[in-house]
Amino acid sequence: MYVAVKGGERAIANAHRLLADRRRGDRDQAELEVGQIQAQLRLAVDRVMSEASLYDPELAALAIKQASGDMIEAVFLLRAYRTTLPRLAVSEPLDTGAMRIERRISATYKDIPGGQVLGPTYDYTHRLLDFLLLAGGEAPAAEPGEQPLAPCPQILELLDAEGLIERERDDGTEPCDITRDPPDYPVDRATRLQMLARGDEGYLLALGYSTQRGYGRNHPFAGEIRQGQVEVEIFVEEWGETVCVGEIALSECQMINQFGGSREAAPQFTRGYGLAFGHNERKTLAMALVDRALRAEELGEEVQGPAQQAEFVLAHADNVEASGFVSHLKLPHYVDFQSELELLRRLRQEYEAGRHGACQEVDSPETTTDERTATSGDHP
Amino acid sequence: MNGYNFAYLDEQTKRMIRRALLKAVAIPGYQVPFGGREMPMPYGWGTGGMQLTAAILGADDVLKVIDQGADDTTNAVSIRAFFERVAGIETTTVTPAASVIQTRHRIPETPLEPGQILVFQVPIPEPLRFIEPSEQETRLMHALEEYGVMHVKLYEDIARHGHIATTYAYPVKVDGRYVMDPSPIPKFDNPKLDMSPALLLFGAGREKRLYAIPPYTHVESLDFEDHPFEIQRWEARCALCGSAESFLDEVITDDAGGRMFVCSDTDYCLTRRGELS
Amino acid sequence: MLWPTLNDPVHDSQRLFRQLLSAMSEPGTLHTLEAPSPPGGELGPALWGTLLTLCDLDTRVWLAPELDGPALREALALHIGCRLTAKPADADFALVTPAVLAEAREFALGSDEYPERSTTLLVALDTLEPAGKWRLSGPGIADRRQLGLGDAAGPLMSRLVANRDRFPCGLDAILTCGPRLAALPRSTRIEEVA
Incomplete structure (x- = not known):
């Protein structure tokens, strides 16, 4: 006799134990420490912090360990933790112009005030596997620079002085907080930038790339990419002044794009903007491309590519949402499936009956060409 | 917690x-x-x-x-x-x-x-x-x-x-x-x-x-006058409680096409079978 | 004299909310709220309990001049932290009496796209009875329901009767009298019977 499946609770508990066991892996290997992940897988840590919208390298490293290196799972873990945190204060806007530079390059000018600083980059590494790392070789310590790098002006400010590039103005509007309020399409640029900043890197990379291949091309130049430490300040009402509460590492990309202009306004370069926690240059480049693409309507450009369609781009950028909904297909759908089965069987019966009827009346093969495939419904 | x-x-x-x-x-x-x-x-x-x-x-x-x-x-x-x-x-x-x-x-x-x-x-x-x-x-x-x-x-x-x-x-x-x-x-x-x-x-x-x-x-x-809304119906009854009124799940019982239908609502089915106190 | 707040903010507000939800789901049903009673007597425990349950720093509240006063303002600042607004049309919640509603004041009715962006009226009444000249029907009401609100309620009810013509825009009202509470959402059809 059939007995309905029971014991979901025990199955879940056992699955969790099995998962913990697999995460630990071969016990002959030393267990990975969170500190090691934080120090040695820092680009993974930075990505998780960016997409989780929480700057906490230690907890990001813990999330990576707990998720066995599954980055989206790690982002999800950190995001879910973030939601439970109290909001103690709102920081002043960060001043990336005052960044303590670690890396700073421009693709638009050969020589720039403050200089081109390569910093720690994979850019010019030859992608040859380093078997020394496999053998456990020690990395040589970096030599300290001749002089500490001073904060230096942003390249776009130089163009700004000449009026060659559009100005960004703070109109004082309180930005929406996408972690508190649902998006109300069409959303403004501040909201858009927030959504892009936590958007999935791979997704933004593909969309940005698509604009370069002609699906909404916007002629980008990497005006400036900078990385380094920026102070976070809050205004303390009791003291009537701002105080620094710490430093965070940031990557910023300011893209210069082809100009607009009209009878009323002189032609000017336009901008796209990308920002991410830590060292995350690829993300900021992609974000800047997509930000600029999403300004199509504002700048009076024809919308030609997917990257220019705001609701499409923004509603699908969040990998925690996307991953959850795609993977929910693993949940039971017995009831919906049964509903479809019932209909499909009925349609097929009617089809068979219709065919027999038709064969008896006139022996015409045409009647069987009537397509009766059931459309797959909208999958919940 | x-x-x-x-x-x-x-x-x-x-x-x-x-x-x-x-x-x-x-x-x-x-x-x-x-x-x-x-x-x-x-x-x-x-x-x-x-x-x-x-x-x-x-x-x-x-x-x-x-x-x-x-x-x-x-x-x-x-x-x-x-x-x-x-x-x-x-x-x-x-x-x-x-x-x-x-x-x-x-x-x-x-x-x-x-x-x-x-x-x-x-x-x-x-x-x-x-x-x-x-x-x-x-x-x-x-x-x-x-x-x-x-x-x-x-x-x-x-x-x-x-x-x-x-x-x-x-x-x-x-x-x-x-x-x-x-x-x-x-x-x-x-x-x-x-x-x-x-x-x-x-x-x-x-x-x-x-x-x-x-x-x-x-x-x-939503429906149409000539196509009024209608609900699913089964020729079978629940194989466990005999209900002819409930929504049925189809259960495949073997690899030779054997199947049976049982209530999708487990509480309803168990109650009908008198298995709940 | 200090205004009282909920003894157990988590569980008391949950209990009061369920009564509010029940009141809004079944318009015209009467509920007695077990909530602290403010001194003075202009605001009953039902109204004060509703404010404590629903409002916080994310809500804008408009106070009718006849209910406004330093004691209420201090209590709102201390226990609730809501923002006060001088414009009724900006208010998420408006603390009113029926008399105030006779004046030409525009509350937010929401828009056809966002009908929920409307003011909820929190009304202090002298009478709130399960029988009377207001006959209710619509969602939440199996057949019909009666409500008695006293003679002063005219200006309030003329606004709520008008809800029907502008639905889905409209005003939702939470009616209170001492510890008693009932709700009239915009979906309710209201008739005046002799």
């Missing part, structure tokens, strides 16, 4: 959801945007329903959680365990014993009673979404009460198949105004929405929308 508020959500979030719920009840069938929060479970797995449940749940409530009609499916077990852990409340599998029932894809067979609250988990709250993907557009269609496209879509089914091919998440009209997605319940359950004595709440976490049908509200499934 240490470090977390009663029922997980902080009080400010609960108040935000509660205010939205009152508006949802005041405008039956209208999707109210709300500041959905990340839950410690994946989007698409019931986070909307869970946030609503967390916002209404009190220490004296008795909670039942079902998925596909069953209390023992893994996700139902997981959500029930979550609320036991974060709210320490009593849970049950017995439909009439529950004050709050969270459900995915079914309405219990046992008629609901006044005072009960049924919380639906909703994946895509917008009934027009698969006809018009843009939120800006569908919002306008609801505002203008422009539902012609929905009828066209259903009628195309009839032209093609001789039947409306929507078998679950079958659209309804609430109190003669809003076209609403009843969540992916089979259309078999749609008649239970009409003049239900229980309050029906719907939560979509990822899409950040919630909506409601107050008790005793007219809810009609």
Whole structure:
């Protein structure tokens, strides 16, 4: 006799134990420490912090360990933790112009005030596997620079002085907080930038790339990419002044794009903007491309590519949402499936009956060409 | 649970959801945007329903959680365990014993009673979404009460198949105004929405929308005069309890095409078999 | 004299909210709220309990001049932290008496796209009875329901009767009298019977 499946609770508990066991892996290997992940897988840590919208390298490293290196799972873990945190204060806007530079390059000018600083980059590494790392070789310590790098002006400010590039103005509007309020399409640029900043890197990379291949091309130049430490300040009402509460590492990309202009306004370069926690240059480049693409309507450009369609781009950028909904297909759908089965069987019966009827009346093969495939419904 | 508020959500979030719920009840069938929060479970797995449940749940409530009609499916077990852990409340599998029932894809067979609250988990709250993907557009269609496209879509089914091919998440009209997605319940359950004595709440976490049908509200499934709405029917009865009235799951019993049909509502089936005390 | 707040903010507000939800779901049903009673007597425990349950720093509240006063303002600042607004049209919640509603004040009715962006009226009444000249029907009401609100309620009810013509825009009202509470959402059809 059939007995309905029971014991979901025990199955879940056992699955969790099995998962913990697999995460630990071969016990002959030393267990990975969170500190090691934080120090040695820092680009993974930075990505998780960016997409989780929480700057906490230690907890990001813990999330990576707990998720066995599954980055989206790690982002999800950190995001879910973030939601439970109290909001103690709102920081002043960060001043990336005052960044303590670690890396700073421009693709638009050969020589720039403050200089081109390569910093720690994979850019010019030859992608040859380093078997020394496999053998456990020690990395040589970096030599300290001749002089500490001073904060230096942003390249776009130089163009700004000449009026060659559009100005960004703070109109004082309180930005929406996408972690508190649902998006109300069409959303403004501040909201858009927030959504892009936590958007999935791979997704933004593909969309940005698509604009370069002609699906909404916007002629980008990497005006400036900078990385380094920026102070976070809050205004303390009791003291009537701002105080620094710490430093965070940031990557910023300011893209210069082809100009607009009209009878009323002189032609000017336009901008796209990308920002991410830590060292995350690829993300900021992609974000800047997509930000600029999403300004199509504002700048009076024809919308030609997917990257220019705001609701499409923004509603699908969040990998925690996307991953959850795609993977929910693993949940039971017995009831919906049964509903479809019932209909499909009925349609097929009617089809068979219709065919027999038709064969008896006139022996015409045409009647069987009537397509009766059931459309797959909208999958919940 | 240490470090977390009663029922997980902080009080400010609960108040935000509660205010939205009152508006949802005041405008039956209208999707109210709300500041959905990340839950410690994946989007698409019931986070909307869970946030609503967390916002209404009190220490004296008795909670039942079902998925596909069953209390023992893994996700139902997981959500029930979550609320036991974060709210320490009593849970049950017995439909009439529950004050709050969270459900995915079914309405219990046992008629609901006044005072009960049924919380639906909703994946895509917008009934027009698969006809018009843009939120800006569908919002306008609801505002203008422009539902012609929905009828066209259903009628195309009839032209093609001789039947409306929507078998679950079958659209309804609430109190003669809003076209609403009843969540992916089979259309078999749609008649239970009409003049239900229980309050029906719907939560979509990822899409950040919630909506409601107050008790005793007219809810009609969309149809046509020459193609009236009809529910699923089976030639079989439940192989376990013999019910000819309940929604049946098909169970494959061997690899030679053997199959049987059993109630999808496990509590209903067990009660009929006298296996519940 | 200090205004009282909820003894157990988490569980008391949950209990009060469920009564509010029940009131809004079944318009015209009467509920007795067990909530602290403010001194003075202009605001009953039902109204004060509703404010404590629903309002916080994310809500804007408008106070009718005849209910406004330093004691209420201090209590709102101390226990609730809501923002006060001088414009009724900006208010999420408006604390009113029926008399105030006779004046030409525009509250937010929401828009056809966003009908929920409307003011909820929190009304202090002298009379709130399960029988009277107001006959209710619509969602949440199996057949019909009666409500008695006293003679002063005229201006309030003329606004709520008008809800029907502008639905889904409209005003939702939470009616209170001492510890008693009922709700009239915009979905309710209201008739005046002799």
